[in-house]
Amino acid sequence: MPKYYSNGNKVLYLSNEFELSTVGSKYSDKSGILKDGFMRFMDVVTLDHVIEANFSRFGQSAFLIGINVVIQSPNDELHSEVDESYNLAVPAAGKPAYARIEANSVYGALHGLQTFSQLCAYSFKTRLIEVGMVPWTIFDQPRFSYRGLLIDTSRHYLPLRVIKKVIDSMTYAKLNVLHWHIVDSQSFPLEIPSYPKLWDGSSDNAILEHNRYAQRRGVNVLAEIDVPGHAASWGNGYPLLWPSADCKEPLDVSNEFTFKVIDGILKDFSKVFKYKFVHLGGDEVDTDTFMSQVAGSQLVMLRTHRMVGPQAYQYFVLRAQKIALSHGYEIINWEETFNNFGDKLDRKTVIHNWLGGGVAEKVTAAGLRCIVSNQENWYLDHLDTTWQQFYMNEPLTNITNPKQQKLVIGGEVCMWGEHIDASDIEQTIWPRAAAAAERLWTSYDKLARDPRQVARRLAHFRCLLNQRGIAAAPGDGLGRIAPGGPGSCYAQ
Amino acid sequence: MPKYYSNGNKVLYLSNEFELSTVGSKYSDKSGILKDGFMRFMDVVTLDHVIEANFSRFGQSAFLIGINVVIQSPNDELHSEVDESYNLAVPAAGKPAYARIEANSVYGALHGLQTFSQLCAYSFKTRLIEVGMVPWTIFDQPRFSYRGLLIDTSRHYLPLRVIKKVIDSMTYAKLNVLHWHIVDSQSFPLEIPSYPKLWDGSSDNAILEHNRYAQRRGVNVLAEIDVPGHAASWGNGYPLLWPSADCKEPLDVSNEFTFKVIDGILKDFSKVFKYKFVHLGGDEVDTDTFMSQVAGSQLVMLRTHRMVGPQAYQYFVLRAQKIALSHGYEIINWEETFNNFGDKLDRKTVIHNWLGGGVAEKVTAAGLRCIVSNQENWYLDHLDTTWQQFYMNEPLTNITNPKQQKLVIGGEVCMWGEHIDASDIEQTIWPRAAAAAERLWTSYDKLARDPRQVARRLAHFRCLLNQRGIAAAPGDGLGRIAPGGPGSCYAQ
Known part of the structure; x- marks a missing residue:
């Protein structure tokens, strides 16, 4: 609208x-x-x-x-x-x-x-x-400058042709940031020339070509390396990054080599990922593991400073932030970093909410920027979240101070890849992502107060996607549901 | 293979x-x-x-x-x-x-x-x-000359772009007949210039363009009009085709206008559908309805000859066959026509099996040709039919006489459209259709005796489809299933 x-x-x-x-x-x-x-x-x-x-x-x-x-x-x-x-x-x-x-x-x-x-x-x-x-x-004109969709190429391989079609479909709903969760515990499908053994997938030139494809359509590509958790796959090529053969996550905070590798990755990123931000993850870190890890570590500094789990986690995130800044990036981190040591984060940090509601309120009160992706409403892999919930999820809930409002740069719907590959990504994203896209694009006063006012337009948009060859699912019912019975595209 | x-x-x-x-x-x-x-x-x-x-x-x-x-x-x-x-x-x-x-x-x-x-x-x-x-x-070289896939545009609209992608994907598995179940009770999405009120969809030129697209890829297009059942939609534009306002199926056998319309349709078909065969349906006819219909009809001939339901059904099918022959077509009919009056059918009829196994044996024994689509193994809308069943379905089961074997011209997997539209057609067809495609292409002596010998190749083929942008589902489990968890494309 x-x-x-x-x-x-x-x-x-x-x-x-x-x-x-x-x-x-x-x-x-x-x-x-x-x-x-x-x-x-x-x-x-x-x-x-x-x-x-x-x-x-x-x-x-x-x-x-x-x-x-x-x-x-x-x-x-x-x-x-x-x-x-x-x-x-x-x-x-x-x-x-x-x-x-x-x-x-x-x-x-x-x-x-x-x-x-x-x-x-x-x-x-x-x-x-x-x-x-x-x-x-x-x-x-858009209400928010950051209107994102996350894809996850670590849990399943997504062919280039499929990613390009996702980018095309994003432009139909005026989404403008493809958040590429490249690497996770399961795989490292991206070439890092500085550390070639990390890699098992796409080359630098392929990334450039991919980014160019997105940029020419007005879609920024946000690259994520999620550290120090969700990174077990890094050690397949460099086992030194694992605290031990039995314990593969989080990355070994006590080993200088870990930070050298992060530096190498971000240096290489800076050549191909030209968006202002890099996403450094930081979610779901098992600080207990960090504790035992530090206890058995070789790094004198950590021992000397008696850094136990939570401190080691903070140390890791802040050091990764510095490395990103040194390569010219501003940083996005998942919200746990804010929840645990928000006052220590670099002021150029954007906090990426995911755990639940109310986070943007706290983050912006602390003067940091925020992206909203609260999982109960904007996680596309939650098939029981209806498009109505996607539509009604308001990023500025309870934020009345205009200065704080400005710090919410936007929101993002997340298509995590555990059960998603080339066979079901389109119908799991669409049409629900379109409901969120309107929330992110349209002026607050033009948004529907009741999603029933949107139903007809959304049904029309899903048929439009179908006509364009995008496999958007019917809107009513669970995500990715099959049509209930014969009938017009507009009626389901 | x-x-x-x-x-x-x-x-x-x-x-x-x-x-x-x-x-x-x-x-x-x-x-x-x-x-x-x-x-x-x-x-x-x-x-x-x-x-x-x-x-x-x-x-x-x-x-x-x-x-x-x-x-x-x-x-x-x-x-x-x-x-x-x-x-x-x-x-x-x-x-x-x-x-x-x-x-x-x-x-x-x-x-x-x-x-x-x-x-x-x-x-x-x-x-x-x-x-x-x-x-x-x-x-x-192929074992069978007819290797078909049915799509159904009556129950749901399939955009041209989607149909073209289905045709492309058929060529990857060397399927060579797109059986287009155009019309059914729910809609009539095809222009018939001779009877323009039937129409609510594609134009003649669009059909020509569509057929040309298929033919240039080696895919024949078999058009079906399913008569006299499955045709309620015909009466939306021409209510005379309904026996009465309360009873919309089967088509009114007692009205000459019904056969004029069929003649007009097949005349128009002959300009755009150049395949040797036309499919005249003939399945699931409610002959009880025919009986009451005939009782109340105006057509003197039927009354005079005291044709009750079954005879009226036979009369209808045979007369439609004659019309098709007059336009240069050979005929394909669903198996009920054979089961009810096989000896009366024109010798140029090909019987399309769907109800169960053992039909090809009887049809070829009667000297007619047969296409195998027994629903318990080759209906793609049956999500609980595994690819292993698709693979092991042998069209020549129990047919040992070489002359009879030759009368089985091939088989077809059927993608009925009740729960299928642009959002789920690809992953419901693939990869299971590929298992049947090998059965239809590969020489009998090269076919696997145990589907486990095929599993790896089929997994590879499904990843190949994914890479080509076709949303083939994982092979293991129900049709159209989502990936069970993170992992390589080849492993699911």
């Missing part, structure tokens, strides 16, 4: 020579980001339908000739504060009639094209692409 | 200028079927992976330069008896080294390219496409 819209009740059709015009634009599009976006626009509105060439039964005034995209900024670097706003106008007539998008950045213009594509629909009657309810006037 | 193969233990890599050569071929490829097949080959072996251009570390002799495809027949019309055999040879060395496919038809050559693509794999180590275990020599 956009920030503002008005519409009429006429119909226009896309000309079969519908064109992109950039008259008046200050953006050169040397890199082809806009042109490719326009090609994708044409692809998703045409959708393999046969467009009849017999236009003669309509007057020329029935057709939209093209879209004029006017962009103010010549710069197309994608960054976390990029202006994503756009205005879209579709006239009811004109000689000739052009739709118009105005945006400060090419990424705002891409959002405008996406919105426009969702006003277009193939008509089986006229066999043309219709733009219904013209004229349209839309002003739009 | 091919009819014959031998292999070595060397490795070659695809050159990054890997090319298609047609030296020695008698096929001109004016229509681009082979060239497009080669493009698809390149696409599925490359799969968005980054191929490293640094070849210098290998000698020239490590590379395959291209593939030489030699086709005997200049004709590329796809028909039900087209020669699908091929020979594939991949050398271990050469100056320069070319793989070679020999085939009588371009469709055999496409199967050869498909097999070759499955010998290729991206290596994360060398970052090249490897062809392992060279040299290869493969002779191959």
Whole structure:
């Protein structure tokens, strides 16, 4: 739902020579980001339908000739504060009639094209692409700058083709951060040139290509290495990273080599992951294990300072933060780091909530930024969480101070991979992620107070995803549910 | 599993200028079927992976330069008896080294390219496409000429994009007939220009485009109109086709208009569906309804001849057969027609088994042809049917007479659409359909006697489908099951 819209009740059709015009634009599009976006626009509105060439039964005034995209900024670097706003106008007539998008950045213009594509629909009657309810006037901008989706390539392999389709589908719902939980206890599917034995998967060049694919669609890629827990797989190539052969997690805090490896990873990351943030995890650390680990360790410093479990955990996280900062990153950490030693964290830390509600309130009161992913509402692997819950999960709950509100940079839905692979990822993400996407995009005053007001639009969006080849599940019932019985796509 | 193969233990890599050569071929490829097949080959072996251009570390002799495809027949019309055999040879060395496919038809050559693509794999180590275990020599041909998959667009809308992906995936398993159960009680999603009010969906041109897409990949499209049952939707536009407003099925046998409409449909079909067969359904007819229907009908002939339910059913089916024959089609009918009046059916009828085992034996004993789809083993919507059952379902069970064996033209797995739409069709079809596909393709003596011998290859095939963007489910357990827990694609 956009920030503002008005519409009429006429119909226009896309000309079969519908064109992109950039008259008046200050953006050169040397890199082809806009042109490719326009090609994708044409692809998703045409959708393999046969467009009849017999236009003669309509007057020329029935057709939209093209879209004029006017962009103010010549710069197309994608960054976390990029202006994503756009205005879209579709006239009811004109000689000739052009739709118009105005945006400060090419990424705002891409959002405008996406919105426009969702006003277009193939008509089986006229066999043309219709733009219904013209004229349209839309002003739009996101409420939050961070609108994320987590994918997890450690628990199951996700083929590149599948990840690319996830990225495409994110743009349909205007999500803009792909949080890539690359590594976990189960595998390390990413090449680290500095420490080649860690690796069992994608190469640097593949990552660059992957990131470029996302960035050109306005999607930032947030890389995560989750330390010191969830990292048992690191030791397959470098067993020194394990406290002992029997105890493989957390990473050995008492061994300098551990931090050298983290430094090597983040150095290599800085060459391929250009987003401002890196995610350092920090969740679910078994500090008891740390205690025994430290007791048996070789590192004199730790012994000398008598650091037992919790202190060792803090020591590890803060040291990893420093390493990330030294490579130019700001840091995202899971909320346990805040819950345990929030006052010690670097002020550039963003706390990623997951355990439950109420965390953003505490984090922002402490002056730190926050991303909301409370598991009871925004974990996609919880199949019993309904889209209504996804929709109604308000990141600013109980936060009334405007300064604190600004510190909530957004939210993220999490598609953890224990039971997810190429066979079920799309229908587990969609359509529920779209309900959260509206919560993150739409101005608070335009959000529905009752999810029943959203049901019809969401059903429509899920059919749109299906038409575009995305296997979004029916909305009613559990996540990833099969259709209950025969019927129209719009009715389930 | 091919009819014959031998292999070595060397490795070659695809050159990054890997090319298609047609030296020695008698096929001109004016229509681009082979060239497009080669493009698809390149696409599925490359799969968005980054191929490293640094070849210098290998000698020239490590590379395959291209593939030489030699086709005997200049004709590329796809028909039900087209020669699908091929020979594939991949050398271990050469100056320069070319793989070679020999085939009588371009469709055999496409199967050869498909097999070759499955010998290729991206290596994360060398970052090249490897062809392992060279040299290869493969002779191959299908056991059955009819290897089908049914899809059902009446119960749920299947977007064109989704159907095209199903067709692509069929070629990976060398299935060659898409049985399109277009219409049923729930909807009539196909334009019939002769009777435009039937229609609520795709246009003629869309069907042509769809069929062309399938045919160019070697997949025949078998259109079904299921009469006289399963046809309530016909009356939405033409209520005269209903026996009464209260009784919408079967179609009104006592009204000449019913047969006029069937004639119109089949006339229109004959322009767009070029396969030799049309499927006329004929299953699950409620002859009791027919009885009351006839009792209240206007058609003097039926009354005069005192045709009660079963006779009216037979009358209907035989008359529909005659209409189909008049439009140049041979006929496929569901098995109830044979079970009830097999001796009356036109000799050009193929009986489509579905109710259970043992039917092919009776049908072929009666001298008619048969397609096997016994529901307890080959219905994909039965989620509790395992891939092992799909694999072990032998169409020629108890048929020893070679003449009778020849009358079994093949088999088909059926993806009925009550609980299937764009969100779950791929993982309900795959990988179980692949187990049946081997049963239908591979020579009897090369088929595994114990499905455990197939498990590893099938797991590999499902990962191959995943890599190609097809959402094939894990093989173990129920159909469409989610992965049980973290792990390699090959292990679930």
